[in-house]
Amino acid sequence: MAETILVVDDDLDILELLKMNLEPEGYNVRTASDGESAVQSACTDPPDLILLDVMMPHKDGFQVIEELKDIEETKSVPVILVTARGQTEDKVRGLDTGADDYITKPFDLREVTARVEAVLGRTRPIKYINPLIRAMGEGFSEEGLEQLAGHLQAAAAIQKKLLPEQAPRLDGFDIATLLQSSTSVSGDFYDFIPLSETQIGIVLGDVKGNGIPAALLMVMIRTALRLLCHEEDTPAASLKRINDLVARDTEADLFATMIYGILDTETSTFTYANGGHCYPLHWNNARSIEVLKVGGMLIGAFEEATFTTGTCLLAPGDVLVFYTDGITETEAGDAPVSDGNHSESMRSEQDDIHEDAILTDIFYGSDRLAACLSKNAALSASALCKAVVSDLARFSGSTQTRDDRALIVIKRDV
Amino acid sequence: MNLDTTIGEENISTLHIEGKILGNASDAFRKEMELQLQTGHDKLVVDLTNVPLIDSSALGAIVTTLKSCQESGGKLVLLNPQKAVQEVLEVTHLATVIEIYDTEESARDAFM
Numbered sequence: 001m002a003e004t005i006l007v008v009d010d011d012l013d014i015l016e017l018l019k020m021n022l023e024p025e026g027y028n029v030r031t032a033s034d035g036e037s038a039v040q041s042a043c044t045d046p047p048d049l050i051l052l053d054v055m056m057p058h059k060d061g062f063q064v065i066e067e068l069k070d071i072e073e074t075k076s077v078p079v080i081l082v083t084a085r086g087q088t089e090d091k092v093r094g095l096d097t098g099a100d101d102y103i104t105k106p107f108d109l110r111e112v113t114a115r116v117e118a119v120l121g122r123t124r125p126i127k128y129i130n131p132l133i134r135a136m137g138e139g140f141s142e143e144g145l146e147q148l149a150g151h152l153q154a155a156a157a158i159q160k161k162l163l164p165e166q167a168p169r170l171d172g173f174d175i176a177t178l179l180q181s182s183t184s185v186s187g188d189f190y191d192f193i194p195l196s197e198t199q200i201g202i203v204l205g206d207v208k209g210n211g212i213p214a215a216l217l218m219v220m221i222r223t224a225l226r227l228l229c230h231e232e233d234t235p236a237a238s239l240k241r242i243n244d245l246v247a248r249d250t251e252a253d254l255f256a257t258m259i260y261g262i263l264d265t266e267t268s269t270f271t272y273a274n275g276g277h278c279y280p281l282h283w284n285n286a287r288s289i290e291v292l293k294v295g296g297m298l299i300g301a302f303e304e305a306t307f308t309t310g311t312c313l314l315a316p317g318d319v320l321v322f323y324t325d326g327i328t329e330t331e332a333g334d335a336p337v338s339d340g341n342h343s344e345s346m347r348s349e350q351d352d353i354h355e356d357a358i359l360t361d362i363f364y365g366s367d368r369l370a371a372c373l374s375k376n377a378a379l380s381a382s383a384l385c386k387a388v389v390s391d392l393a394r395f396s397g398s399t400q401t402r403d404d405r406a407l408i409v410i411k412r413d414v
Numbered sequence: 415m416n417l418d419t420t421i422g423e424e425n426i427s428t429l430h431i432e433g434k435i436l437g438n439a440s441d442a443f444r445k446e447m448e449l450q451l452q453t454g455h456d457k458l459v460v461d462l463t464n465v466p467l468i469d470s471s472a473l474g475a476i477v478t479t480l481k482s483c484q485e486s487g488g489k490l491v492l493l494n495p496q497k498a499v500q501e502v503l504e505v506t507h508l509a510t511v512i513e514i515y516d517t518e519e520s521a522r523d524a525f526m
Contacts (some may be wrong), residue, residue: 210472253474257506276506297507305507325470352419 003048004028008038011058021109035059039067042074048077049120054090065097106314115300168192170265176381178407187326188406193226198266201229204322204408205258213254233234235260235273236307246300255300268314272305276298280322281370283377285315290371318376320410326403330364364395381409415439417446426525429457435472443474456488459521462495493521
């Protein structure tokens with residue numbers, strides 16, 4: 001989601017200049033031309049960052065910062081002060097008051113975007129974990145907050161490193177992946193684990209929940225699976241161990257759905273187990289879609305859960321697709337029923353039979369994904385990924401994503 | 415989403431929900447169930463008749479509450495989930511651990 005910047009300056013030309021400079025960078029820009037309306041605007045709808053001119057009549061930048069720091073909703077909004085050249089005192093006073101950075105006038109526009117991005121990069125994780133901090137109570141110190149923010153950044157970095165950059169090359173198979181994150185730390189993940197010369201483990205999962213706990217859970221699942229998959233004979237046994245580990249060590253509302261399977265390039269079979277995840281799709285040589293319905297309990301909520309191993313034989317040209325619900329739950333762009341209130345009023349007017357039709361209109365759904373797969377099954381794995389992405393963009397009218405999306409396409413060579 | 419809780423015979427709380435349980439609505443849903451537990455109501459019927467969709471955080475709330483209810487000797491049951499919700503319950507296999515009923519009477523009988 002685009003971040004919002006509130007730009008405050010009494011010089012309307014500068015306001016316009018900054019707006020024109022920042023909007024193409026993907027930010028939402030709001031403006032205020034005096035201190036009073038800046039405070040009001042920030043309180044009504046706290047922005048992600050404020051670019052604040054110091055020298056303004058009536059209420060200057062320092063007074064604005066002091067007021068904002070006293071208000072619960074705005075006290076953690078980062079502020080970059082814009083000061084006149086050479087006013088070192090201003091800079092010192094500004095940083096003392098709680099400004100996060102400063103820019104001197106006249107400024108270089110590239111410097112403005114660089115500083116904005118640097119400050120947002122620093123404060124983004126703090127904003128992200130604020131709900132967690134609130135849950136932990138009032139007594140939480142500022143040092144603790146910074147420490148946690150640091151941990152989250154580390155977790156995000158670890159996660160990025162953990163995700164394989166490229167799908168592995170395998171004899172006789174063409175594999176491509178897609179991962180689109182809606183936040184700095186993604187809940188969706190995938191992994192490829194080399195098991196032997198002819199076998200590779202394939203993982204696709206979706207950690208539910210937010211922030212550090214979810215990020216840590218993802219790292220924990222990935223690491224644990226990498227270690228224990230070598231010890232277990234079947235994917236079902238591997239998932240069972242992961243489940244027991246997570247169920248024992250985490251709260252019940254922290255859980256994941258995932259598929260773990262082994263692709264054997266010699267026998268062209270895919271052996272898999274499913275922990276509550278969306279069913280994979282198999283486009284087979286009969287030119288039809290088979291849904292791989294061997295399912296199982298979601299991972300991490302119940303210690304007693306057991307799993308089943310399923311098998312799927314891949315003929316030449318067959319395609320296997322794994323996806324997360326961020327794909328099937330992509331909402332339609334300009335559908336008349338896309339907003340909640342509207343659909344509720346429709347429900348009262350129509351009978352239940354129409355409910356399915358309404359839902360089919362709201363969400364992309366697995367049927368559309370299956371249709372897209374059938375239509376493009378002749379393409380390469382990476383072209384198929386791209387075809388799904390453009391189909392989603394067409395359906396939703398946007399290239400942005402509200403939820404994380406992950407996709408793995410495995411195609412056996414013809 | 416609209417949420418309305420009624421407390422009936424045998425201290426059974428029924429949460430009547432109307433609309434999608436997504437995002438902020440999931441938080442409200444979670445808090446309402448927590449409130450019921452805190453006030454000693456651990457016999458919960460979650461009426462999903464008018465819920466076209468739920469998200470994963472609402473699912474998490476159901477799992478957590480289900481476990482809390484079981485620990486205190488109570489129970490959480492679902493009433494009449496619609497197609498999309500039923501599908502989520504089946505894919506996640508939650509349908510195998512949560513009791514699901516079609517009618518309010520049979521849901522209430524589950525506590526007798």
